[in-house]
Amino acid sequence: MRIAVAYKWAPNPQDALVGSDGSVDWRHAKAGVSEYDPVAIALGRSLADASGAELVGLSVGGPDVASPMAKKSALARGLDRAVVVADASLQGLGATETALLLAALVEKIGDVDVVLTGDSSIDEGSRMVPTVLAGALGWPALTDVRSVSGTAGDLSVERNHRGGSQVLRLTGPAVLAAAVDAVVPGVPGVRDILAAGKKPVEEVALTALVRRELGSSVERVRIAGPEVRDRKRRMIEGSDAAVAAHEIVAALRADGVI
Amino acid sequence: MSATYILVAGDARIGNLVATAVGTSITAVVVGDRGVAEAVAASGVEKVVWLGDPGATPLEAFAGQVAALTAAARPDLVLAPSRPADLVLAGAVAARLSAPVYTMASAVRVADGAVEIDRSVFGGIARETLRIHGPVVVIGDGGEVGTDGGAPIEEVTGAPATTISVIETLPPEHAPVDLSKARRIVSTGRGLKDQGDLSITARLGEALDAELACSRPLAEGVGWFRRDRYVGVTGQKVTPDLYVAVGISGQLQHVVGARGARVIVVINSDEKCPYFGEADYCVVGDLYELVPALTAALTEAN
Numbered sequence A: 001m002r003i004a005v006a007y008k009w010a011p012n013p014q015d016a017l018v019g020s021d022g023s024v025d026w027r028h029a030k031a032g033v034s035e036y037d038p039v040a041i042a043l044g045r046s047l048a049d050a051s052g053a054e055l056v057g058l059s060v061g062g063p064d065v066a067s068p069m070a071k072k073s074a075l076a077r078g079l080d081r082a083v084v085v086a087d088a089s090l091q092g093l094g095a096t097e098t099a100l101l102l103a104a105l106v107e108k109i110g111d112v113d114v115v116l117t118g119d120s121s122i123d124e125g126s127r128m129v130p131t132v133l134a135g136a137l138g139w140p141a142l143t144d145v146r147s148v149s150g151t152a153g154d155l156s157v158e159r160n161h162r163g164g165s166q167v168l169r170l171t172g173p174a175v176l177a178a179a180v181d182a183v184v185p186g187v188p189g190v191r192d193i194l195a196a197g198k199k200p201v202e203e204v205a206l207t208a209l210v211r212r213e214l215g216s217s218v219e220r221v222r223i224a225g226p227e228v229r230d231r232k233r234r235m236i237e238g239s240d241a242a243v244a245a246h247e248i249v250a251a252l253r254a255d256g257v258i
Numbered sequence B: 001m002s003a004t005y006i007l008v009a010g011d012a013r014i015g016n017l018v019a020t021a022v023g024t025s026i027t028a029v030v031v032g033d034r035g036v037a038e039a040v041a042a043s044g045v046e047k048v049v050w051l052g053d054p055g056a057t058p059l060e061a062f063a064g065q066v067a068a069l070t071a072a073a074r075p076d077l078v079l080a081p082s083r084p085a086d087l088v089l090a091g092a093v094a095a096r097l098s099a100p101v102y103t104m105a106s107a108v109r110v111a112d113g114a115v116e117i118d119r120s121v122f123g124g125i126a127r128e129t130l131r132i133h134g135p136v137v138v139i140g141d142g143g144e145v146g147t148d149g150g151a152p153i154e155e156v157t158g159a160p161a162t163t164i165s166v167i168e169t170l171p172p173e174h175a176p177v178d179l180s181k182a183r184r185i186v187s188t189g190r191g192l193k194d195q196g197d198l199s200i201t202a203r204l205g206e207a208l209d210a211e212l213a214c215s216r217p218l219a220e221g222v223g224w225f226r227r228d229r230y231v232g233v234t235g236q237k238v239t240p241d242l243y244v245a246v247g248i249s250g251q252l253q254h255v256v257g258a259r260g261a262r263v264i265v266v267i268n269s270d271e272k273c274p275y276f277g278e279a280d281y282c283v284v285g286d287l288y289e290l291v292p293a294l295t296a297a298l299t300e301a302n
């Protein structure tokens, strides 16, 4: 059995600088394995260990996806190997194009029984990559997955479902998006990081993939900064809690919200 | 006239999407029981294509059929509510049409053979307007059940994917909470050290007659709150008169969920916490002292 985990190498938008014209400067935002993807890797690791499967990481994006730093960070979290597509033209790709590329990658490496993904990516956060990927592969998708067990062709999946939960059986391949708190992934130690340096990473050239193009043309007609209200931003010193509390109460009274 | 397809998985609350597509010819593709198809038919769409009673089959198993019949109709615009099973249908449709898909759209306009959408990008750090020629899938807030007319229901049957079956379903333990209509909210973050300390913010909530909410890690992480009580880009969007954020740092993904609040009070011991940049009252100090003091001051004032 072969398990694939799609992970994204992405910066946190919190650290980007946004101009008043809406231009986004990412230079100060350091990329990392996207916040929730370590959960998918950890779920995949347990399933692989229990079933004797191989765990392959898949990632597509700009050139830094193939940087030593990106490879090590991902592999140190427990992948057996990684297959990446890194190309300047793939920087900032939308969900559909990303998913179509990942589907081409899954087809290229072959024999994949299940693809695990994170819940949502830290920068785009659309939650659509796993579902479009499943559509492109013609596989079912399940999201908010809490646990997976079993072997290829007979998997048991538990997921959050309408405020409760549900246990499902899968007898074919599927794409499973992990719930953000499915497991608490461990922080890689020095040994994991050293071991990661020795694990194989394959770089697949964009031209080596049978790639489906987007069926629509997209033109950006306007960008702008976020729509945020002007806030008062009044500082209230809280070292004397009682004084601060009375100041807050008076202010909220004046604002008519209490 | 442009053609819009609205995808529905088991929940008829699509009022907002119908309003978005007004002026186009709207077909709803419904997966779910007959009651859902009937409610959708009475919500302002022109036609309902219903995939028949799903029985015990999970709704996601119908994604392939939904994609096939939607793609065959070559709609200009495909809309789906932002709910888990609907996203699976939308993903299958986007894949089949090789159509771009956008979330977090605040407005959608269909004009001159193109679709224009306004959306916030990267979790809310900026906004953009896109013009798309060719099919596009847009995910939006479903809103409430619409009430308008009675569209015909066409039943199509076909075999869903049979590789996926439900073994067991456990219902929710509580009725869902809707924070979107709350007038006042006290929201707790990771600044709280211990579950037992929740009584501190709960008392403030009582004094303010407020609903209780939290940041995501407190719901999906330590599990001190139920999942439907966290605010943010993935959580609930709230628009209260008053939002009091206690021990919440103000990461973008949280902040965007409460940007609609009229007045925001942030209590945080770190004077550099990002939330102070988007607050009306930035209270610098220890929540363990400030929250009980505020509760007392409110009780006294009442």
Ligand SMILES: Cc1cc2nc3c(=O)[nH]c(=O)nc-3n(C[C@H](O)[C@H](O)[C@H](O)COP(=O)(O)OP(=O)(O)OC[C@H]3O[C@@H](n4cnc5c(N)ncnc54)[C@H](O)[C@@H]3O)c2cc1C
Residues within 6 Å of the ligand: A035, A036, A120, A121, A122, A123, A125, B188, B189, B190, B191, B192, B214, B215, B216, B217, B230, B231, B232, B233, B234, B235, B236, B246, B247, B248, B249, B250, B251, B252, B253, B254, B257, B267, B268, B269, B270, B273, B285, B286, B287, B288
């Ligand atoms: C794709 C994606 C989607 C996400 N969606 C959401 C979402 O919808 N909602 C959401 O909330 N998060 C979401 N997150 C998570 C988000 O990025 C943050 O991790 C989270 O909001 C942080 O929660 P917090 O502020 O409670 O914790 P922290 O960031 O740890 O902040 C704790 C704060 O408490 C303060 N503090 C500590 N002790 C005290 C004290 N004694 N008195 C006063 N203050 C104190 C600290 O100074 C600090 O500012 C998402 C993340 C991703 C990647």
Ligand SMILES: Nc1ncnc2c1ncn2[C@@H]1O[C@H](COP(=O)(O)O)[C@@H](O)[C@H]1O
Residues within 6 Å of the ligand: A006, A007, A008, A009, A034, A036, A037, A040, A058, A059, A060, A061, A095, A098, A102, A116, A117, A118, A119, A120, A121, A124, A125, A126, A127, A128, A129, A130
């Ligand atoms: N460029 C990418 N490469 C690999 N996996 C990705 C990529 N983008 C998104 N994913 C996966 O899809 C999940 C959801 O991402 P998103 O749809 O962007 O919110 C992420 O948690 C990843 O597991």
